[in-house]
Amino acid sequence: MAQIIRATEFVRSFSDIMNRVYYKGESFDVQKGNHIVARITPAEIKPSVAVRDLEEAFKNDPHLDPEDADQFMKNRKEIRHNTKQDIKKLVERWD
Structure with missing residues (x-):
């Protein structure tokens, strides 16, 4: 109190x-x-990691195997392409 x-x-x-x-x-x-x-009141102090330590911090985390990484990149490119197309369609409606 x-x-x-x-x-x-x-x-x-x-x-x-x-x-x-x-x-x-x-x-x-x-x-x-x-x-x-x-x-x-006392501030809530959150732990932090320096950028230079991130590689070490993530070293033991799970990683994607090469096939999953390739599929991830393909999906990412497809999503970006589709998003751009959707935006173009929306812009055309307003023109």
Whole structure:
């Protein structure tokens, strides 16, 4: 549950509040007058992978065999061709 802190106190204790949020995972509702105007909570930090590490990250993942890869590329080209044709037909309707 978030602790309620007045806006004036929040401003005066900004560094301390941010440290408590970051290091202790505490949350604060900032009150101005009779209203809660903000909530300060720890951010959800998602893990990431550097681009240079992607090859290593995908090395052990499943791969398509050459025949399936060829079929995939054929299907992709066909879809692109058909999509272009469909778009041309739609444009012609509006001309």
